[in-house]
Amino acid sequence: MKRKHASMYFDEINKGKAHVENRLVTREIFRQKVIRFIVCSDQPFTIVEDPFFKDLIDYCSEGNEDCELFCAKTAKNEIQKLFVEYKANITEMLQMNTDCWTSSNQHPFQGVIGRWISDDWELQNAVIDLTVLQGSHTGKNIAKFFWDVLVDYNLLQKVLGVTTDNASNMDSFFVELEKLFGDHGSRDMIIMIGDGDEDAYSSDDGSDVDPDVEKKRSKELPVVAKIRKGVVAIRRSPQRREMFQRQCKVADIPHKNLIRDVRTRFNSTLNMIERAKEMSTPYDMTLSCIPELRKYVLSDYEWKVIDELIKLLAPFKEATIMLSSEHSPTLSRISSVYQLLFTHLEKYIDEEEAPAASKRARNSKCMERSEWLVNAARNGWEKLKKYYPTSDGLVHIVATDPRYKLVWYKAIGWPKQWIDNARRLVTELYKTKYLPTYSNKDLDNNGIQAKPTPPKTTDNAHHSLFGDLFSQQMSTYQRISANDDLKRYLAENVVDPDMLIKERTGINGVLGWWKIHEKEYPIVAAMAKDFLAISGTGIPVEGLFSTGTDITSPKRQCLAAETIRVLICLKSWMKGKEAFQNDLQNALMYKLGTDGATDRTDE
Template identity: 25%
Template sequence: MKCSDESVADIFEKARKFPSDSVKAKGITQKIVEFIALDDQPFSVVEDVGFRRLIEHIEPRYVMLSRRHFSDVCLPELFNVVATHVHEHIAAEISAISFTTDIWSSDVSLTSMLSLTAQWIDADFQLQKILLHSQEFRGSHTAAAISDAFANMFDTWHIDRSKVHVIVSDNARNMANAIEDSQLKGIRCMAHTLHLVVSDGVLSQRSVKDVLAIGRRIVGHFKHSQLAYSRLQSMHGQFGTQIKRFQQDVSTRLNSTYYMLQSLFAQKRVLAAYSADHELPVTFTSHQWVLIENILSLLAPFEQLTKEISSSDASVADVIPLIAALKRLLTKVFEMDHGVKTMKSTLLESVSTRFTEIYSDPLHFNATVLDPRYKDHYLDAEIKQRAREMIQTAMDAENLRGDGEGAAHSTGEGDQSAGKKTRLFAPDEGHAPSLSDMLSEILQESASNNNRQMTSSTTQQLDGYLSEVPIPRSDNPLVYWKNNHGRFPDLGKMARKYLSAPCTSTDSERLFSAAAHVLDEKR
C-alpha cells in the first residue's frame, strides 16, 4: 500500500474553512464583488446553486457570504476605493472637463436615472473618461429638478464650476433649460440632431412613408409568428443564403429605419419566394423595391456619420467638417436620386437649419481650428477671422499671466507633416462619392487659397500652426499635440480644453444600455 505524502494535519488543514478575516477569504470576496459590479450581475447570484458549486469546486475552504453582506458592506467598500481614485484624478491639474448627461426610465420598474460622465485631456495628452455619477431621479423631470441634481453631482465630486467646459445632452427642452439655469455651457448631441434630420426627410415624402409602413408590417409579421419565421428559414435553406433577422425600426433608436430597410432589401429574393407560397399581410411592388434601394443610398452617409461620431474618440471638432461634407454630398446629383428627390432636398434643408448654431458657436469652430486634421480649412472667411481673433486673444491673455510658455517657437522642426503637399482627390470612374471624398474636396479647395505670411509678433505660434498642412484624418489629433505642444505651447493648452468635448451623449446612453441589464425582474 502506497503511503500518502500528506500528513493527517495537512488533510485536516485543507478541510478547515477560512476565517472570514483571512487574507485569502478577503481576496475571494473582493473578486466576487468586482464580478457583480463589472458584469452587471444581481446580488442574488451569490445564492444561485450553480455559482455556489463553482466557488465550492475552486476553493472548498471559502465560506460564501450572504447576499446582504455583498450589497450592504462589500459594494460600499468597493465604491469608496473607486471614488477615492476618481477624486484624486479630478483634483489633478485639469484645465477643463467635459460632460455628457442623459435621463433613462426603466421598462420594468417605476425608476428613472440621471447620469453624468466626465472626460478630459491630461497633461500627457491622453483622453481620460470616467462614469462620474448615476443616481435615481424621482419626481417630475423639470428643468429646476435637473439643475438641482447637477448641483448635487458637482458638489459631491468637488468640481469647480469654472472647470466645466461643456455638457452634451439630447435635444429635450427640459435638459437644455436645466443646463442654462445652471449657468453652464451646453451643446446638443449631434447624433440626436441627425436623427431628427432623418425624421424630417422621411416625413416629407408620402411614397417613402408608405414603404416604411409596409416594411414595419412585414417585419412585425415574422417577429410575431414563429411559423412564418420557420418557413422563411426553410426558404433560406433552399436558396443557400444565410439566415438573417429582420430589424424593426424604433423611433428612439438612431439609424433604425436604415437598418430595417437594409435587412428587408438583403432578403428581397427570399421574401419574393415566400410570398409566392405563403401569405404576407403586405408586399412591396417592383417600383417600391427600387425606391428602397435609393433610400438606402441616400441614408448611407447618415448611417456612416452616426457611427463615426459615436466612436469613443470623436470630438466636437468633427462637427463642422462632417456637416460641411454632408451638405456638399446632398447638393450633388446622382442617378440614385430618382424617386427620393423631395426627401433629399428636405434632408439638405433640415441639416442646414438644425445645425445653423454650430457656425456661431465658438466652442465648435475653435475646436475645429485646434484639431490638426482640420484647422481652419472648413470655415468660411468670416468665421476663420473670428476664430483666429478669439484664439489669439486667449493666447495673449495666457501670456499676460506670466507663465513664460507663450513665446513663439521655431516651426522648422518636430512636425513630420510640415512641408507636405496635399494630395489631390481624383475619384475613380463609377465611384459613388462619400463623406471622405467631400472632406478631401473641401480641404483641397481651401488649401489652394490659404497663403499665409509668417510674422515675428505674438501671432507666430498661430500662423506657424495654421501654415502647415493638416495631418491625415486617420491620425490621432492628441498624438499630434503630444509631439508638438513644445512648439506651440499656448495652442496645446487650448487644444487640451477644446478637444476634450465629445459631440454626442453616447457615453451616457451606453451606461443606460448596461442599466437595462441591471434593472430587470431579478433586481
C-alpha cells in the same frame, strides 16, 4: 520524484505551504474581494448566503476564521461604503455627456460621463454618476439634476462642454443649464452640443414620446410603412421565418435575417430597407405564399422608390458611423460632415429648379417620385440647419485640430470677415486663459518649462559677463517664442489626414500628432487637450447604460433605484478603462444595429 528524490519532493511541498502560510489574508481583504466579486460579476447580494457558495469558501479558506462570510445586508452596507470612498476620488477640465435611461424595473436614471485627454494623449472616459430622476422628464428638471451632480462632485469650474441627444426637451435643458451657470457665475464659456441622436423621443412636457415624431412617422412614405409591416409579420412567426429561409435557398441567396427598425437605434430605418432590398426576391416570395401578407408585396416601382431612398439616406449612415468613434476626437469633423450633408441634400432640392422642358419629359410616376424625394431632402436640410453647430467653442475645436486649423473655413468659402472673427475668438481665449498659465514660467527653446540653471563655477569674469548676456538674449527670444505659440502653430500648413493613420505612419490620429508636437506648441497643446476631448455624440453614456440590463437581471428586479445607481457606478469605477471601452463598443454595436443586435424578438 517522490520515490527517487524524496528530499526535493518535500522541499517543493514545503515551499508551496510556506507561500500559502506567508500570504496574509485578513478579514478586511477577504471582504473587499467578495464585494468586488459581487459588484463586477453582477451577483445578487444573497450569493453570500448561498450554501454552495459558502461550501466553496470554507473549502478554499481551510478554516481561516478571517474568511467567514457575512449576510446579504452586510454586503449591501459594504457596497454603499465602498461607493462613497470611490466617489470621493472622482474629480481636470472635463467634457460631460448626459442622457436618460429607464431600467427594466421602471426606475428612471440620468447618466453623466466625464471625458478628458490624459498626459499620454489618450482619450479617457469615466462614469461620474447615475442619478435617480424624480418628477417629469422636462428639460428644466433634467438640468436641475445634472446641476446637482456638478455641485456634488465639485465640477462647476471644470466643465467645458455638455453633449446630449437631440430630444426636444434638450432645448429647454440647455436654456436652463446656461441660466444656472450664469446665476452662479461659474463659467462664461461652456459648449452645448446636441448630437443628432435618434434616441429618447421625449417631449418637454415630460411625456415619453414626442407628438411631432409620431405625427411625422404617420406621414412617412407608404412604402416604408409597408416594408415595416411585412418585416414584422415574417419575423414574428417561427414558421414564417423558416419559410423565408426556404425561399432564400430557392433563390440561391445566402440567408440573412430581416431587420426591423427601432427608434432607439441610429439609421435603423435605412438598415431595414437596405436588408429588405438585398433580400427582395425571397422577401416578396415569402409574402406571396401567405394570403394575408400578399398586400405587403412591393411593386417594381416601389422597389425603385426604395433605391432612391437608400441613395438619399446612405451618407447619413456613413457620417453616423464615423462620428460615433470613441477612440479619437470627432467633434472637430462635425462642421465638415454637416457641409457634405448639406451639399448632398441640395443636389436633390436643386433638381426642382431644373428647366421646365426637362421636367415635362418625366412621366407622371417620375414626377410623383421626384416630389416626395425633393420634400424629403428639404425636410432633412431644415433638420440639419436646426442642429448645425453655432457655438463659438466649435471654432476652438476646429482650430486645435491640425487637419483643419482655420484654413478649413477658407476652404469651404467663409467670407474673410468671418475667418478674421474666428481667429479673434481663438486668440482671445489663448491670451486670456492659456497664456497666463505659462507666462510666469521659465521656458526652454521649445516653450516647455525649463529645468533650473545650475550655478556657474567659472572664475572667469569676462566669460561670465558674456555668458550672462547670451542667456539674457536667449531668454528674451524664448519668451517671445512662447507668446507666439499660437501664431506659429496656425502659420504651419495643415496636416494631411493620411499622415495620421497609424497603420501607415505610426502616428495614432490627431492625439498622436499632438503627442509628438506638444513641446513645439505647448500652450496650444493645452488648449487642444481641453477641446479635443469634447464628444460629438452621446455614445459614451450609452456605454454606461449598456450594463444596466446585467445589473437588473431577473434575480435583481426588486433592487431599489439607489442600489442600482450604486452598483452601476461602482462596477464601472472598479473595472476601469478597459471594461468601459468594452461597454462603449457594445453600446455602439447596439445603436448601429450590428453584430446580432437585430435578431432580438419583435415586440
